[in-house]
Each structure stands twice: as C-alpha cells, then as structure tokens.
Amino acid sequence: xxxxxxxxxGTLAPVRHVLxxxxxxxxxxxxxxxxxxxxxxLAALLSGxxxxxxxxxxxxxxxxxxxxxxxxEDLVSAADSHLTQxxxxxxxxxxxxxxxxxxxxxxxxxxxSVWVVSNNATAAIDRYLSDHGLRDLVAGTFGRTAxxxxxxxxxxxxxxxxxxxxxxxxxxxxxxxxxxxxxEAAHAADMKTIGYANKPGKADALSAAGAVAVVTSMETLxxxxx
Numbered sequence: 180x181x182x183x184x185x186x187x188x189g190t191l192a193p194v195r196h197v198l199x200x201x202x203x204x205x206x207x208x209x210x211x212x213x214x215x216x217x218x219x220x221l222a223a224l225l226s227g228x229x230x231x232x233x234x235x236x237x238x239x240x241x242x243x244x245x246x247x248x249x250x251x252e253d254l255v256s257a258a259d260s261h262l263t264q265x266x267x268x269x270x271x272x273x274x275x276x277x278x279x280x281x282x283x284x285x286x287x288x289x290x291x292s293v294w295v296v297s298n299n300a301t302a303a304i305d306r307y308l309s310d311h312g313l314r315d316l317v318a319g320t321f322g323r324t325a326x327x328x329x330x331x332x333x334x335x336x337x338x339x340x341x342x343x344x345x346x347x348x349x350x351x352x353x354x355x356x357x358x359x360x361x362x363e364a365a366h367a368a369d370m371k372t373i374g375y376a377n378k379p380g381k382a383d384a385l386s387a388a389g390a391v392a393v394v395t396s397m398e399t400l401x402x403x404x405x
Contacts, residue, residue: 187403190373190392194353196345197286198338198365201297201304201322203357204375204397205279208299208307211272217265218243224261225254232258240265241298241331248328256326259300263325266303273307276377278397283316285404292318294341296354298331299323319344333360335367342368355400357381362388373400 202208209217215238222235222243232254234246240262247258286293293316295304301322308314321337321344324330330337342352349369354361357375365372366389374385374393382393394400 187373187392187394187400188405190371191353191403191405193350194291195351196292196294196342196347196353198294198296198341198352198354198370199283200354200356200358200361200375201295201299201307203377204276204282204355205295206270206273206275206307208266208269208273208303210274212265212269214239217262217269220265221258221262225258244328245331255328259323259326259328263300263302266300267306270303270307271310275311276397278399278401280311280313280316281401282397282404283313285401287316289404291404292345294318294345295320296332296337296341297322300325332356332358332364333367335364338364338368338370342370357385359384359388362390375400 199205218237218240221240222231225232232247233250234243237243237246244258244262247254283293295317297304299322301320304320304322308317319341321341338354352370354365354370354372355375356372357377362372362374362385372390374390375397376382376385376393376395385393
C-alpha cells in the first residue's frame with residue numbers, strides 16, 4: 180500500500196496533530212553506537228554475582244529491558260536508568276533521516292503540531308532535538324515512562340498521553356512509525372497510522388498490520404503535506 184504524494188494528501192488533510200516515532204522517522208538512533216553494542220554495554224552494567232541479566236543475549240536493548248521487566252522487577256529501575264544514559268550517548272552519533280526535518284517543517288508551515296512518541300527515553304529524544312536545533316518544531320516529547328517498560332508500544336499509553344496533551348481527538352491525529360508495534364499501538368488508541376518502511380520487507384508487514392498507507396521515504400511524506 181505504498182502511496183504517491185497526491186494520494187497521501189487525502190490521508191493527511193484532516194490531520195491537525197502528527198504523532199511521530201523517533202527512531203526511524205526522525206533519525207537512526209543507533210547508527211553510530213549500534214543497538215548490539217548498547218545491549219552488550221547494558222548487560223555488562225547489570226551483571227553481578229547472580230550472573231548476566233535476563234535477555235543478555237538480545238541485540239536490541241529495548242527487548243532486553245522488556246525481558247528484565249518480565250522476570251527481574253528488582254532490576255528494572257537500574258536497567259532503565261543505565262539504558263537512558265546509553266541512549267543519550269547513542270543520539271550524539273545518531274544519523275538524521277533524510278526528509279525527517281523537511282516533514283516537521285512542512286507540518287509547522289501548515290499549522291500542524293508534531294509530538295514525538297517513542298519507546299526511547301525522553302532524555303535521549305530531547306538531547307537529539309536540542310543538538311539539532313529542532314525544539315521549535317516539536318510541541319512535546321513522550322518517551323517511555325521511567326521505570327515502566329510496560330508503557331512502551333505496542334501499549335497505546337504514550338500515544339494517549341500525547342493526544343491528551345494536544346487536547347485532541349483520535350480523528351484529528353495520525354501516528355507515523357516504522358514498526359508493527361507502532362501500528363498496533365495506534366489502533367489501540369483509535370488512531371490511523373502511516374507506516375515508514377525504511378528496510379526491505381517492512382512495507383508488507385506494516386500494511387498487513389493495518390497502516391492506512393506506507394511510504395519508503397520521509398521526503399515523499401514531506402512533499403505530501405499541504
């Protein structure tokens with residue numbers, strides 16, 4: 180369901196508030212400090228007399244955080260805190276997504292607010308936005324709730340929090356994300372999703388999950404904002 184800019188116009192027309200995922204649509208968080216290296220660093224920081232933490236074999240640090248929450252509640256606070264610091268370090272070397280800034284600028288130019296909603300830590304999101312001079316383009320940031328990995332998508336919790344902050348109804352909002360869990364979270368919040376397929380195979384998965392449209396370029400999406 181990859182749409183041309185003119186077809187996307189109708190999808191975007193009623194939208195007043197854009198909820199935007201961070202890792203993918205805005206930047207590649209782990210481009211310079213890989214997810215695998217972050218996961219290994221997190222596992223090392225949490226290892227102790229009882230051995231390595233649950234999920235230490237994961238190459239995705241957010242997946243490791245979920246695994247820790249499932250079986251070692253006593254480690255959740257430390258794991259989240261350590262991961263936040265590693266994410267802040269990672270965003271210092273993150274790679275901007277082509278078209279990401281242009282999309283946010285197009286939203287601002289057409290009177291739409293942008294709210295960043297992500298499973299990454301709010302501190303990391305805010306650091307990236309500040310370092311890249313993007314604060315004025317973003318109305319608010321909603322990263323995972325500290326110490327509560329269950330707040331992460333596919334839970335709709337963060338999307339609902341952003342919608343409340345915008346004082347908006349679901350029909351006025353649109354979520355843009357690059358993962359099936361993003362589509363699932365949006366559905367749970369009664370919100371439509373445009374999928375950003377930034378890797379081979381994602382387009383079909385995002386369409387199957389229920390995205391109303393899928394794009395392979397944020398530049399294409401930016402050109403559709405009128």
